[in-house]
Amino acid sequence: MIRKGIFKKPKIALEGNIKQSKTPSANIPNEMCVCCPSCNKMLFNDELNENLVVCSYCNHHFRMNSRQRLNMIADEDSFIEHNTDLKSENILDFPNYDKKLKNSQLESSENEAVITGVCKINSINSAIFVMEPYFMMGSMGTVVGEKITRIFEFASENRLPVIGFCVSGGARMQEGILSLMQMAKVSGAVKKHSDNRLLYITVLTDPTMGGVTASFAMQGDIIIAEPNALVGFAGPRVIEQTIRQKLPDGFQKAEYLLKTGFINDIVERKKLKEYLTKLLQLHNYK
Amino acid sequence: MAAYDIVTKARANGRATTKNYIENIFTDFIELHGDRRFSDDNAVISGIAFLDTTPVTVIGLEKGQDTKDKISRNFGSAQPEGYRKALRQMQLAEKFNRPVICFVDTSGAYCGIGAEERGQGQAIAECLYNLMTLKVPVISIIIGEGGSGGALALAVADEVWMLENSIYSVISPEGCASILWKDSSKAAEAAECLKLTSKELYKLNIIDKVISEKLGQKQSYETIKRLLLETINASMNIDENDLLEKRYQRFRKFGNT
Ligand SMILES: [Zn+2]
Numbered sequence: 001m002i003r004k005g006i007f008k009k010p011k012i013a014l015e016g017n018i019k020q021s022k023t024p025s026a027n028i029p030n031e032m033c034v035c036c037p038s039c040n041k042m043l044f045n046d047e048l049n050e051n052l053v054v055c056s057y058c059n060h061h062f063r064m065n066s067r068q069r070l071n072m073i074a075d076e077d078s079f080i081e082h083n084t085d086l087k088s089e090n091i092l093d094f095p096n097y098d099k100k101l102k103n104s105q106l107e108s109s110e111n112e113a114v115i116t117g118v119c120k121i122n123s124i125n126s127a128i129f130v131m132e133p134y135f136m137m138g139s140m141g142t143v144v145g146e147k148i149t150r151i152f153e154f155a156s157e158n159r160l161p162v163i164g165f166c167v168s169g170g171a172r173m174q175e176g177i178l179s180l181m182q183m184a185k186v187s188g189a190v191k192k193h194s195d196n197r198l199l200y201i202t203v204l205t206d207p208t209m210g211g212v213t214a215s216f217a218m219q220g221d222i223i224i225a226e227p228n229a230l231v232g233f234a235g236p237r238v239i240e241q242t243i244r245q246k247l248p249d250g251f252q253k254a255e256y257l258l259k260t261g262f263i264n265d266i267v268e269r270k271k272l273k274e275y276l277t278k279l280l281q282l283h284n285y286k
Numbered sequence: 287m288a289a290y291d292i293v294t295k296a297r298a299n300g301r302a303t304t305k306n307y308i309e310n311i312f313t314d315f316i317e318l319h320g321d322r323r324f325s326d327d328n329a330v331i332s333g334i335a336f337l338d339t340t341p342v343t344v345i346g347l348e349k350g351q352d353t354k355d356k357i358s359r360n361f362g363s364a365q366p367e368g369y370r371k372a373l374r375q376m377q378l379a380e381k382f383n384r385p386v387i388c389f390v391d392t393s394g395a396y397c398g399i400g401a402e403e404r405g406q407g408q409a410i411a412e413c414l415y416n417l418m419t420l421k422v423p424v425i426s427i428i429i430g431e432g433g434s435g436g437a438l439a440l441a442v443a444d445e446v447w448m449l450e451n452s453i454y455s456v457i458s459p460e461g462c463a464s465i466l467w468k469d470s471s472k473a474a475e476a477a478e479c480l481k482l483t484s485k486e487l488y489k490l491n492i493i494d495k496v497i498s499e500k501l502g503q504k505q506s507y508e509t510i511k512r513l514l515l516e517t518i519n520a521s522m523n524i525d526e527n528d529l530l531e532k533r534y535q536r537f538r539k540f541g542n543t
Binding site: 092094095096141142143145146149171173175176177178179180181182183184185187188189190191192195210211213214215216217218219232233234238239242243247248251252260262 | 395397398399401402403404405406407408410411412414415416418419434435438439442454455456457462465466479480481482487490492533534537538540541542
């Protein structure tokens with residue numbers, strides 16, 4: 001399991017018709033500033049949020065919630081959300097799962113760990129899914145699998161590209177084998193979309209691990225990552241316990257994956273929208 | 287029987303492994319080593335054999351039998367090369383229109399520096415992706431442990447069967463207990479919660495058949511051989527598109543509310 005970011009869901013000026021009213025004030029930290037974990041400089045929350053939650057001194061990319069990401073990528077008022085009402089149920093009667101779901105809904109102001117829909121990116125239509133780190137660390141259960149599968153099926157029918165933002169600790173243990181099955185289910189929908197000769201871009205953000213890495217995160221035609229994002233199959237602690245040695249510096253970081261050949265590039269948040277727009281144009285999407 | 291007793295049985299020393307199944311169900315098995323990328327991973331056995339008179343591709347995760355064999359096979363925990371070897375044989379099976387039969391027995395894909403460096407996640411993802419549209423019948427049998435993504439990589443199939451005393455789970459009961467209760471000794475409780483036995487998984491529609499172990503191992507081999515012949519003969523007559531649509535829908539239904 002991956003530890004959460006140093007501060008909770010940051011307050012950001014939400015634009016357009018996005019669920020502004022649902023953001024509970026409890027999630028906004030009382031402190032006006034945070035300390036950058038990378039350079040130790042104090043940063044004002046307002047300034048940080050204006051700067052896409054990136055440290056203006058050292059370029060450290062802080063964790064970002066799914067609505068912030070959408071606002072960063074989608075043209076204003078262009079996002080139409082799909083399947084907003086799908087909510088997880090405690091299918092296996094797993095201990096404490098009901099409570100965990102309720103808390104996660106409060107903490108993230110989302111019904112589940114992914115939001116999906118269609119939007120315009122510099123006027124180009126695209127399907128999109130954005131995983132939510134503040135909902136059980138983006139873990140994949142049946143609803144996450146179902147929403148992502150449906151957006152791929154929708155994109156196949158409507159001949160749309162899919163852009164997917166990944167952030168996940170992996171499969172959701174509380175849904176047992178059904179969460180494992182989501183890896184296969186989503187893979188099937190991604191493959192169908194691909195067989196229709198449609199573009200799928202994945203953006204890996206910190207952290208992308210486990211069953212998400214071992215399925216749709218690694219199935220993009222083009223795979224990019226944010227600077228310093230942790231991306232891997234096994235978590236670093238599990239590996240350390242298995243091999244009983246310290247891991248090398250930078251292990252499983254985006255820069256390391258670029259070097260070993262598993263991602264196509266690393267793109268800074270500030271440049272991401274223009275980068276994605278160019279990729280869409282280069283694939284003849286208008 | 288308590289779930290954890292079945293976990294113990296599934297992991298027991300001396301339990302039949304993939305090698306035994308290959309020897310007792312097929313004839314003329316020719317092992318084909320290597321992934322043509324990096325190395326030959328002994329945790330995966332792959333090759334071609336006859337099932338009665340039908341040529342088939344056989345791929346299995348092998349835990350090893352004696353200590354030396356177990357070490358050489360990394361106790362059935364495959365590296366990315368193992369999954370790439372498997373995928374290569376699956377694609378050859380498609381080319382020559384051979385059904386694919388997979389045997390699953392692993393505590394999970396290997397966790398290590400090299401495995402990560404060479405893309406463990408990517409290797410598994412590629413298996414899932416390609417199996418979904420592999421244009422030949424695929425049958426997967428869980429014979430011991432079906433540990434998470436490393437097991438699923440060989441279990442995206444038209445039918446998934448389990449030996450009665452095998453298990454299939456998203457996480458080991460020990461791992462689950464240590465995350466949930468910070469106490470890996472509560473594995474028995476976690477095993478109940480995870481619903482990882484063949485009986486529970488059959489109820490949940492995750493698997494299609496449970497192979498009884500009550501009449502001994504020899505009988506299990508015979509039952510599997512008979513069921514494989516029946517199922518493969520039936521699926522060889524199914525139209526390719528129907529076969530793939532059925533496979534898609536098999537997994538599509540999980541969690542479709
Ligand atoms: Zn900084």
